[in-house]
Amino acid sequence: MDPQSQPARSEYEGACASRGDGDGRAVREVLDRIGDKWSLLVIVTLVDGLLRFTELQRHIPGISQRMLTLTLRQLERDGLVARTVHAEVPPRVEYELTEVGRTLIEPSMALAGWAIENYPRISEARERFDANAPARPPSP
Amino acid sequence: MDPQSQPARSEYEGACASRGDGDGRAVREVLDRIGDKWSLLVIVTLVDGLLRFTELQRHIPGISQRMLTLTLRQLERDGLVARTVHAEVPPRVEYELTEVGRTLIEPSMALAGWAIENYPRISEARERFDANAPARPPSP
């Protein structure tokens, strides 16, 4: 019976399938944010207090002004980072994590911790994999 | 003393800066993997057991065969997913999480949980933000 009824396993269960509704979308959208090249780095850099634009840039080695600006805008838009403009000259703009932004730190750190802890194994696995299937035989 | 010594705040502290060495790279590479469009979804879908290719595809709504194949290859390469080919006809290939792969579940779930829990707030923040700065003045 129940010919094609989805078994016990729903779309993605556990944390993902509260009601099987638009949860995948939520995960996707959050991942699109913190999964991009700089967002997580910015968040982590803001962990212990506010910083101005240039300070932020100095603390994140490879980032360009453009990318820092864009990243900050997105984070601000999502309500994770607060932007404060001081009406002075020269201008001074400070960024800090919001309440919500701070709650993201814990899971992010957990993931970062996992990454650092398991990177050796992953790297090793890659080498093994590439050693067995390097056969990109364009050669005649 | 310590004229321009970086204060308490290192590059990215806490989990990220074990020794300030190549840890950022580890985080970046892992993020490049699970931060892509499908990897995390695949991992989470494999949480409670092995699945064959087609089942996997059915459980992840929008994914194409191409993307599923590529994602699985990467995960296999990184040693997070194991691939078992049964020499039968028609062919049967099963995928499951490895030991290491399973350790990724916890932090991933934490992040996914955060996403689902905070998505309403984020979504709301976006609307507010877009309401105040929709002024994309393309004025000629």
Next chain:
DNA sequence: CCGAATCCACCCGGATACTG
């Protein structure tokens, strides 16, 4: 059933230069 190959659109992100 599983997957590789090809073609192609899109957008992310880097470099650079210019404003207030």
Next chain:
DNA sequence: CAGTATCCGGGTGGATTCGG
């Protein structure tokens, strides 16, 4: 100091087709 504007290459991922 804190951005914005423009150009442009490369990677990501979708649609489709072919092969074992």
